[in-house]
Amino acid sequence: MMLKKTYKLRLYPTKKQTEKLEWTLARCCELYNAALQERRESYTYTGKGTNYNQQAMQLPEIKELREEYKEIHSQVLQDVLRRVEKAFKDFFKRVKAGKKPGYPRFQSRTRYDSFCYPQAGFSIKNGRLELSKIGHSKIKLHCKVLGTIKTCTIRREGGCWYACFSCEVGQVLRTPYTDEAVGIDLGVSKLATLSTGDVIENPKHYRRAEKRLAKAGQALSRKKRGSQRRKKAVQRIAKLHRKVRNQRNDYLHQWSRRLVNTYETIVFEEIAPANLSKRAKPKQDEQTGQYLSNGASAKSGLNKSILDAGWSTFIAFCEYKAANAGTVEVVKVDPKYTSQVCSGCGVVVKKKLSERWHSCECGTELDRDHNAALNIKALWLGRSLQEAQAS
Known part of the structure; x- marks a missing residue:
C-alpha cells in the first residue's frame, strides 16, 4: 500500500538566491492574477469561461511578450494556472453544495507565498537543493526523505524559506506497545x-x-x-x-x-x-x-x-x-452528555461548567474530565448513554 507523505525542510538561500526566489514569487503572483482576470472577463463578455488547457497554450506567447518569464521553469508557470483552475473548481463545488461560495480573489504579493515544481526541475545532492533557473541552495536535511519524490514546493514563511517534498512511500506496519x-x-x-x-x-x-x-x-x-x-x-x-x-x-x-x-x-x-x-x-x-x-x-x-x-x-x-x-x-x-453522565452508574449528574469535580451518589468521585474520558471510551466499546439521557 502506497501512502503520501510530505517532508518540510528548511532552506538557507544566499542573498542573491533570496532575491531570485522573491522575484519568482512576484512573477507567479502576476500570472495568477492575470489568469484570474482573463477568466472573469471571458465569462462577462462571452458568457463562457475558459479552462487550464486554453490558458496553458498561451504561455509561449506570454514568454515572447514578457521575456522575464523565460527565466522561470515552464512547469512552475503551468502549476500557477492549475491553481487558478482548482480555485474555480472548488468555487463551483461550494455553489452546488449550497455553501458560502467565496469567489476566487486576486492575490497580493504579500499573500502569494509559494510556487511548485510538479514533476521535474529539482534535485537534492550533497546537502544542497538544486532548483532549475534558480541554482543550488543549502538545505537542512534533519530527516531522510523516503519514497519517490513527486513534487517540490518552495514556500516563504516570513523571512524563512522551506522546501516541501510530496512523496509516495510504502507503508511500514508499526505495532503499538499495548492492544488497549x-x-x-x-x-x-x-x-x-x-x-x-x-x-x-x-x-x-x-x-x-x-x-x-x-x-x-x-x-x-x-x-x-x-x-x-x-x-x-x-x-x-x-x-x-x-x-x-x-x-x-x-x-x-x-x-x-x-x-x-x-x-x-x-x-x-x-x-x-x-x-x-x-x-x-x-x-x-x-x-x-x-x-x-x-x-x-x-x-x-x-x-x-x-x-x-x-x-x-x-x-x-x-x-x-x-x-x-x-x-x-x-x-x-458523539460527545453529548459525556461530561454529565456518571462513568460508574450511568446516572446524569448535572454540573455547571465551573464545577471541575464529578461526585455521584453511587460513590464515584473523580475529576470531571477523567469522568468524560471514561465515558468516551465506554461509548466506543458499545455502552450506550441513551438510557442516561432519558432519565
Whole structure:
C-alpha cells in the first residue's frame, strides 16, 4: 500500500538566491492574477469561461511578450494556472453544495507565498537543493526523505524559506506497545485527559507570547505606511506568530507520537472547534432595542484559549500517524452528555461548567474530565448513554 507523505525542510538561500526566489514569487503572483482576470472577463463578455488547457497554450506567447518569464521553469508557470483552475473548481463545488461560495480573489504579493515544481526541475545532492533557473541552495536535511519524490514546493514563511517534498512511500506496519483503547477528553486548562487518568498539560504557547505580540503590534501601529520600518515591524510580528505555531506543532507532534506508539485504538470526541469558537451573538432588549450584555468578553477569551490549544491539529496528527502505522485506529464518538453522565452508574449528574469535580451518589468521585474520558471510551466499546439521557 502506497501512502503520501510530505517532508518540510528548511532552506538557507544566499542573498542573491533570496532575491531570485522573491522575484519568482512576484512573477507567479502576476500570472495568477492575470489568469484570474482573463477568466472573469471571458465569462462577462462571452458568457463562457475558459479552462487550464486554453490558458496553458498561451504561455509561449506570454514568454515572447514578457521575456522575464523565460527565466522561470515552464512547469512552475503551468502549476500557477492549475491553481487558478482548482480555485474555480472548488468555487463551483461550494455553489452546488449550497455553501458560502467565496469567489476566487486576486492575490497580493504579500499573500502569494509559494510556487511548485510538479514533476521535474529539482534535485537534492550533497546537502544542497538544486532548483532549475534558480541554482543550488543549502538545505537542512534533519530527516531522510523516503519514497519517490513527486513534487517540490518552495514556500516563504516570513523571512524563512522551506522546501516541501510530496512523496509516495510504502507503508511500514508499526505495532503499538499495548492492544488497549484509550478515551481522550480535550480541554482548555488541560490539553487532554486520558481514560487512564493521565493528563496532557496545555502549555498555552499563544498566551505566553501575548504580551510580546501586543508590544510588537503597538510598535507596528506607530510606523508610517509604506516605510521600511513598518515592513520590519510586520516581519517581527510574523516571526513571533511563526514561533508560537512551531512550538505548538512540536508539542502536539510529540504527544500524538506517544499515543500512537502506545495504544491500538484512540477515541476522541466528535467536536467542531470552529463552531465552538464562534463569537457570542448580540442580545437586544425587545422593548427598547438596546443591546444587552451577552458575555462577549468572556467568550472571546474562551475562543482564544480553544484555538491556542490546537484541538483539530492534535486530532489530525494522531490520524495521519495512525494511518502510517497501519495497526492503530483513531475513532470519534458523539460527545453529548459525556461530561454529565456518571462513568460508574450511568446516572446524569448535572454540573455547571465551573464545577471541575464529578461526585455521584453511587460513590464515584473523580475529576470531571477523567469522568468524560471514561465515558468516551465506554461509548466506543458499545455502552450506550441513551438510557442516561432519558432519565
